[in-house]
Amino acid sequence: MESVFEVIAEPNRRAILSLLAGSQQSVGEIERSLRMPQPAVSKHLRVLRDAGFVESTVDxxxxxxxxxxxxxQEFDEWLAQFRRFWSAHIDALERHLEKMDEPTPRKKIVKNAKAKKGEGK
Amino acid sequence: MESVFEVIAEPNRRAILSLLAGSQQSVGEIERSLRMPQPAVSKHLRVLRDAGFVESTVDxxxxxxxxxxxxxQEFDEWLAQFRRFWSAHIDALERHLEKMDEPTPRKKIVKNAKAKKGEGK
DNA sequence: TTCTTATATACGCGTGTCGGCATATACGTG
DNA sequence: CACGTATATGCCGACACGCGTATATAAGAA
Incomplete structure (x- = not known):
């Protein structure tokens, strides 16, 4: 468990983070709020702390x-390289850059394909 | 592989996404750029497409x-609940000033603006 | 001390996923 | 047609992760 991405891949950990976004909580409070066994909470908190997501104080x-x-912040910085893309996705500049940047122009350009739209598995 | 968070937990998939952030690429180009076996590329692209990260056109x-x-966008929305919290260390100063909005602008407002390095453990 | 509460850790199990390899499918060229 | 290129898929082994259970550590109360 090294990267922040792996850490937040776990739904329960995201739930804990969301809970803590409101205010600080004790292990027991998290346990009861999320209805999760206490060892699970402690273990997830351990991962979160090792990754720098949380810190603890003793009471x-x-x-x-x-x-x-x-x-x-780290996650946000990673997202930054795509933010330009999706926020200005309708922008004409974007299309222009895309076209100019096309690596290997074959004979025809696009043929309009639609990948099947099967979501969820 | 249901959530977008699990999808980006994989380093190779993030590498592919970063590559595509520059411009669209064919499978072979990705394969050579990242020096990754072609079946691996195709598999990761499959996951990325199923999750809605990418689309493909046929040439x-x-x-x-x-x-x-x-x-x-989904990431950005998730991050929103924390953004206020962590950006507090960057531009909280402005926010803080806004809030405190003292009728005495003559006072010194800035103490030690930054200096948030290293947490106690 | 002993008991209770609060949290952390150890152990074993099941399962999902990634990598490698082989193969299938699709398109273009001669 | 056969052949080469480009991409997708299926199978399998290895391994890491999360879960549940039991237990360990720590602090307060009696």
């Missing part, structure tokens, strides 16, 4: 977990 | 793959 026997910004 | 025997914006 008696409890551990309060809260978010840390680092990995989210 | 003779080639398939040209290009990005689609959908999933990236």
């Amino acid at each position: 008696a026997q409890r551990r309060l977990y809260r978010l840390k910004p680092g990995p989210f | 003779a025997q080639r398939r040209l793959y290009r990005l689609k914006p959908g999933p990236f």
Whole structure:
């Protein structure tokens, strides 16, 4: 589990992060909110902490977990290289660049294909 | 492979996406650029297409793959719930000033703006 | 101390997924 | 037609991950 992408691939971890986005929570609170066995919560928190998503402070026997910004920034930076693409996707400039950038122009250009649209599996 | 998060958890798939962020590419071009066996490329492209990350058009025997914006928007929306939180360290200053909006602009507002490096453990 | 609460860790199991290889399909050329 | 190119798919082995259960550690209460 090295990359932030693998860490957030897990639905339960994303749920924990969303929960913590509201406010810091103890392990028990997360456990009850998400109805998830406590060892599972602890283990996911361990992964999240190792990846820098969260940090914990001690309150008696409890551990309060809260978010840390680092990995989210990292994710956002990765997304940046595509943001130009999808935000200005209708832009004419985009099409122009696409055409100019076409690597190996064969005889004909596109033939309009439609890949089948089977979503979900 | 149902969620878009699982799809981008794979490093090779992210490499393909980054490549396509530049311009559309054929399978063979991806194969050579990333030095990845062709079946691997096709398999990853299949996953990416099923998840809506890419679409393909037919050019003779080639398939040209290009990005689609959908999933990236989805990431951005997911990130939105945290953006406010982590961007706080970057431009919270402005936000903060906006909020506090003191009637005394003469006061010094900036203390130590940045300096958020290294968390205690 | 002993008991209870709160959290972390260890162990084993099942399953999904990735990589490699072989093969199938599709298109173009001679 | 046969052949080469371009891409897709099927099969299989290996391995990592998440889950459940049991147990360990730690702190407070009695």
